[in-house]
Amino acid sequence: MNNYKLIIQYDGTNYAGWQIQKNAKTIQQIISDSIEILLNEKINLIGSGRTDAGVHAIGQAANFRTEAEIDLYKFKYSLNSILPVDISIINIQKVDPNFHARFDAKKRTYLYLFSKYKSPFFHNYSYFIHREINCTKLNELSKKFYGKKDFTSFSRKNSETENKICNIYEAHWKETKGLIIFKIEGDRFLHGMVRTIIGTLLNAVDKDEYYIENIFFQKNREQAGEAVPPNGLFLFKVKY
Numbered sequence: 001m002n003n004y005k006l007i008i009q010y011d012g013t014n015y016a017g018w019q020i021q022k023n024a025k026t027i028q029q030i031i032s033d034s035i036e037i038l039l040n041e042k043i044n045l046i047g048s049g050r051t052d053a054g055v056h057a058i059g060q061a062a063n064f065r066t067e068a069e070i071d072l073y074k075f076k077y078s079l080n081s082i083l084p085v086d087i088s089i090i091n092i093q094k095v096d097p098n099f100h101a102r103f104d105a106k107k108r109t110y111l112y113l114f115s116k117y118k119s120p121f122f123h124n125y126s127y128f129i130h131r132e133i134n135c136t137k138l139n140e141l142s143k144k145f146y147g148k149k150d151f152t153s154f155s156r157k158n159s160e161t162e163n164k165i166c167n168i169y170e171a172h173w174k175e176t177k178g179l180i181i182f183k184i185e186g187d188r189f190l191h192g193m194v195r196t197i198i199g200t201l202l203n204a205v206d207k208d209e210y211y212i213e214n215i216f217f218q219k220n221r222e223q224a225g226e227a228v229p230p231n232g233l234f235l236f237k238v239k240y
Helices: 027-039 072-082 135-145 193-204 211-218
Strands: 002-010 056-066 087-095 107-115 147-150 165-176 179-186 233-239
Touching (some): 027 056, 027 072, 107 193, 135 179, 135 193, 135 211, 193 211
Parallel strands (some): 056 233
Antiparallel strands (some): 002 056, 107 233, 147 165, 165 179
């Protein structure tokens, strides 16, 4: 059995997220269907992780197994030719038969973009926020998320994941031209976690110094801030 790894980019604006769902258009479904057309066989496309409705990807990773021996160049060209314009296969390679895009991932990196002014070009890919963003202050507050912690308060209430322990290696804000970029890297992320962390950090600027610690302690989603909109979020990179 051959195992192939894909690096995928997509604009999530018109999709209900990565994961296949009933009665909804998803990234995973579109790519799976396209691969099956080319191979003329059913495949199981495994992503490195879910992205929610409206969330984008610059470097989503996935793998699938097939009995077929694929010509990588021709297959990538053919697959991209039948995929819609908002989904693209950037790279395809043959990998170890045991490689698993989700379970073998060591680190995942997300970016979130804020636009400092209203722009028709940034509309689907950033959050136009009507307030000052103090990157220096936010970088200090972001350090409170570093390390291995229980992120129950930052995960959706109906999350099916029992293990809420995640290890955050980096969380950093920077301003560049008309954008403010938040970058976060961790071993794993819970459903809705990144957007909730960002919303909480924006709230924390005006709160007391124990605001974030108390949210962790409460283990209650209602204590954390409102999640920022999905359109500014990108799955940037997955490291193995």
